[in-house]
Amino acid sequence: MDFDFESLNSAVGLAGDAGTATGKIANAISTVQGLFKKSEAAGNADIKLALSDLTLQVANAQVANADLKLQLSALQDKLREAQAFKSDLDRYALWETPAGAVVYRLEKDIRNGEPRHYLCPNCIETKRKSILQGHSGFRDCPNCQRGFSFDEMRF
Ligand SMILES: [Zn+2]
Incomplete structure (x- = not known):
């Protein structure tokens, strides 16, 4: 019952990094949206649709990422508890x-x-x-x- 805290920690870290990455993408999309508003391409329905679809996907990814982070840290707590129990039992x-x-x-x-x-x-x-x-x-x-x-x- 030896737990690999190292890889669990890096998974939690990764989830955090991915959250930052999706945040950056979200920022990039709003910048692009701002640019489009100023150009004639603003009238292009396909581009508008693609952008809003992308925005939705990023939002979903951020929610999924936050959920994943929560689940991972709950798991981490459980493992810590289990290991404390085990080392006491030792x-x-x-x-x-x-x-x-x-x-x-x-x-x-x-x-x-x-x-x-x-x-x-x-x-x-x-x-x-x-x-x-x-x-x-x-x-x-x-x-x-x-x-x-x-x-x-x-x-
Ligand atoms: Zn008993």
């Missing part, structure tokens, strides 16, 4: 409790004052971090209510 490892249940256990970065804790593997699947609550023998997930045995049964 601090945990799947661990089998003495009782045989499998949970995520905090392995790294315990130094920043976090107590050792366990995450619900069920909720991780839905990209949700849920810390198991309970005691050394049994813990359950406050989100999905699934329970996990920790200590081995003693007979």
Whole structure:
């Protein structure tokens, strides 16, 4: 799940550049329109039609471009979120409790004052971090209510 932020950034940049390019074309068209108004060609219906068609196309391209930019930056936000989740999850490892249940256990970065804790593997699947609550023998997930045995049964 490694995302290529570099190419995504350049895509967003490209969308921005294209927006500037369509803006320049729009300016060029209005200049041409201004010139035509001053000449006898102003009476030419074909030229008028072609110019207004072109103007419409540029306007559509600008709207499409703005939409694309919005979609790209929304995607970028989602990817950033997903990567933050992943790098947080990288601090945990799947661990089998003495009782045989499998949970995520905090392995790294315990130094920043976090107590050792366990995450619900069920909720991780839905990209949700849920810390198991309970005691050394049994813990359950406050989100999905699934329970996990920790200590081995003693007979
Ligand atoms: Zn859960």
